[in-house]
Amino acid sequence: MAVQVFTAVTGAGWESALVGALDRTDHGVTVVRRCVDVSELLAAAATGTGQAALLSADLRRLDTDAVARLAAAGVAVVGLVDPGDHQAADRLRALGVVHVLPADTEPDGIARTLRDAVAGRPPAGRGIADPRAALPDPVPAAVPVERQPGAGRVVAVWGPTGAPGRTTVSVGLADEAARLDVGTLLIDADVYGGVVAQVLGLLDESPGLAGAARQAAAGTLDEAALARLAWAVRPRLGVLTGLARADRWPELRPHGVAAVLEEARRAADLIVVDCSFNLEEDEELSFDTAAPRRNGVTLTVLEAADTVLCVSGADPVALQRTIRALGELRDTVPGVEPVVVVNQVRRGPVPGDPRREIAEALERFAGHDVAAFLPADRRATDAALADGRTLAEVAPSSPLRTQLRELAAVVAGVPRPDTGRRRVGARRRAG
Structure with missing residues (x-):
């Protein structure tokens, strides 16, 4: 035939x-x-x-x-x-x-x-009703590769709904990694309410990630174009701002964002991506793979990341949300093994020793250890937000800043400021 x-x-x-x-x-x-x-x-x-x-x-x-x-x-x-x-x-x-x-x-x-x-x-491949249909398919092996893949590490900062502090952690990690002399690119990929530009006092109407995704979709994105679209906050830190309005989410397609991450690996040693919380699919779109999917970008970033940091709050409501979110992550993207970071740790919301109680709860109900506890420091975070600056600039001695600096060294794979080298555990499950 x-x-x-x-x-x-x-x-x-x-x-x-x-x-x-x-x-x-x-x-x-x-x-x-x-x-x-x-x-x-x-x-x-x-x-x-x-x-x-x-x-x-x-x-x-x-x-x-x-x-x-x-x-x-x-x-x-x-x-x-x-x-x-x-x-x-x-x-x-x-x-x-x-x-x-x-x-x-x-x-x-x-x-x-x-x-x-x-x-x-x-x-x-994936069925049309499978939420993972929003993910870009792997490029066939027969495609000639003209450029060597980048060696940069992608760290996705993700977590449940609410305000566990994903953006605070993302900005802090990127800033501290740059101060440790690691070439870093911070990307705001939150399609529901990205605020990295506002937190850093940058113009949020710049093309940013949307512009990079458009060029990637057209096959014209390269290292030079990515550098033009990113804000140079300091010599070792660039920022690719997110969407100025949440209703512009259809501009970010998974294939375009995947290509941006691939190019970013060649442009920076560490790529920190601030992700959305939601992994659900829109049931009205589940029967049409051609329709844009709002959460496809988040799934794409989680699939592409070398390390996924799950940021949890430290109160009972936030912990319950984290436990449910970890289960949803396991079901939706089973290849990802997240690294749990508990933010806003303080006495009061959790009886007794908060670190011990939180660690035991997450181990018992989610099967995850806690990689890092970040202390609550409202005075420092308020000062940074008010000035549109980072913690290192407004509160260099803040306990939160100190912990973020150590975490940045871990995820970047460089010697910690006070001790030797340590690495975050493997992202993916064996087998």
Whole structure:
């Protein structure tokens, strides 16, 4: 049976001749629709009438999300570029197109590649009602890798709903790591209420992560572009601000954010990401993998992180939320083994010795040890927030700042300020 093919190579002088040659000769392929743009191509793919798409690199609005949606529809993609246009070929590969050919390839060679692309499609992955369908699929091994992967470590700072202090911990870790001479990039990926820009006194209308994700989706994000989008707070600390308004969350797609993290690994030694709390999926969207998913960014960051810090509050309500959140994390992203950090520790909300009681409760009900206890220091955090500065700047002797400095050394893998080297435990479960 002939492979059913869509084409989307409008504007190319060789398009008509190629389609005619494929139709006139028995190459084992049949062109069932000639699309004029990405929107028509995606609509055609959703009908299930085609098995492959033949497209050109200069197709307007072609990005990683479009390629991912074609893959989700079971459509293999083959790209065509003008002969000798290596930049266009690299862009297609960066978008996730595995098979790229020069446009002067003989029709039988193009047809053979289309058949091979269809035969080599990966098996069906996550179901359309699976919340993990929001995650970007791994890039196939056949994609040529032009650049070496970055060595930077990604630390996701996540935790349950409420105010356990995710942003306080994120900003403190990033600032202290930079002061320990570790090249650090702080990213605000909270799609519900990111406030890193406000906490640091930065302009929250800057493009930030949304701008980086747009460039990544278009295949144009590189180290230089990422540096232009990030605020240089100090020589060793850059900040990629988040969304100025929560209703702009559809601008952050999982594939774009995943590409930003990949580029960030090449630009910094440590990447600290302030995540949203929510891992749930919207039931109204669960039957449409093409629809944007608000929590897809959080899932993507948690999957990509080398270390996931779960920030918990230190009162009974916060601890109950943490225990439930850890169970949800285990069910939703089972490969992640979080490192628990208890914030705002003080006497009063928990009877007796708060550290011992909290540690025993989390061990008993969640099966997790506590890696660090961060003391409550309201005076220091209020002063930092009022000035739009960090704890190290307004309260260098704060006990909270001291503990954040030690935790930063641990997650960055550098000698602690007062003792030797120590590493946070493995992120993923064995086996």
